[in-house]
Amino acid sequence: MADDLGLFLPPRLREGGVTATAADDSTLGHLVESAGVPLPEVGRLVVDGAEADAAYRPRGGERVEVHAVTRPQAVPEPELRFLLDVHLGTLARRMRLLGIDTAYHNDCDDPVLVEQANAERRVLLTQDRGLLRRRNLWFGAYVRGTRPDAQLDDLLRRFAPPLAPWTLCTACNGPLRPVPKESVADEVEPGTLASVDSFARCGSCDRVYWHGSHGGHLDEIVAKARQTVEAVRG
Known part of the structure; x- marks a missing residue:
């Protein structure tokens, strides 16, 4: 073994x-x-x-x-997309931060997850071994690690997915599009509006995004992810 x-x-x-x-x-x-x-x-x-x-x-x-399985692992689909089970919410948000198409629900049971993974040809990520043993699941993978940073590292090393940071909504996986500063004036604090020039809006849920004081930590996640994927791809 x-x-x-x-x-x-x-x-x-x-x-x-x-x-x-x-x-x-x-x-x-x-x-x-x-x-x-x-x-x-x-x-x-x-x-x-x-x-x-x-x-x-x-x-x-x-x-x-x-x-x-050999790493990086190939997936028999032209687009690499994922679906995460209910216990991997933080990992889902970090994957979306990196621009990895990631579906996630915090209230789906196993049959529904398998049905969605099969219908949308998404790789189902889980730490539930029983879920991976379901015969009708088209493609699944076990996520190693107990902390989100270790889980993300495992995902990146296993699949080496293409990255497009800052392009997806971390809340709903919708696409982010740049918007004029004036269009968000009623939705952000005056201090933020005065200190930030670039904003984006989710095309699905309308959330507004900008690079704020929390950006340093997120920048570190993005930089480390890029280094990991580059190393895996050689």
């Missing part, structure tokens, strides 16, 4: 190999998931030195190598 997949195994199985007993109708994919590893996290499967797929039926006594 690849080191990167060890987090899915029970602690007692993380050192050394995993021994599994297959029933007559068990597939290799079933055995891998029975050990705790969701198939969307699995890359190459090698049985006694030969490439195999998840549908292969083990005969017994074989040595199986389970590799993690």
Whole structure:
């Protein structure tokens, strides 16, 4: 089992190999998931030195190598878009800050998430292993890390998505468009209006954005993300 997949195994199985007993109708994919590893996290499967797929039926006594997905991972869609489950709200906002098309709802259950991911061909990001095991999910990925900065780093290293910072609304994922300063005069504080010249408005929810005193921290997130993606792409 690849080191990167060890987090899915029970602690007692993380050192050394995993021994599994297959029933007559068990597939290799079933055995891998029975050990705790969701198939969307699995890359190459090698049985006694030969490439195999998840549908292969083990005969017994074989040595199986389970590799993690290759990073950066390709997605079979021309546009890389994401859908995040209810526990990844902060990550969703940071992805939108970077201009990554990110759908997020804080009140959707698993079947609805899978339905939307499939209908819109979005990669479903989650830390729910059970959700990743749903057979009808077209493409999913497990997000590593407990803090948003680690989660974002994992996402960037896994998919190396194209970045377009400051182009999406962090609240709703709508497009941001520059607007004249005069058009927001009634919506921002006088002090802000006096000190800021550039404003943008969300085309979906009408929120107004500008680069304010909080911008330093956001600038750091953007700069680090760009460096990470550049490094991954080589």
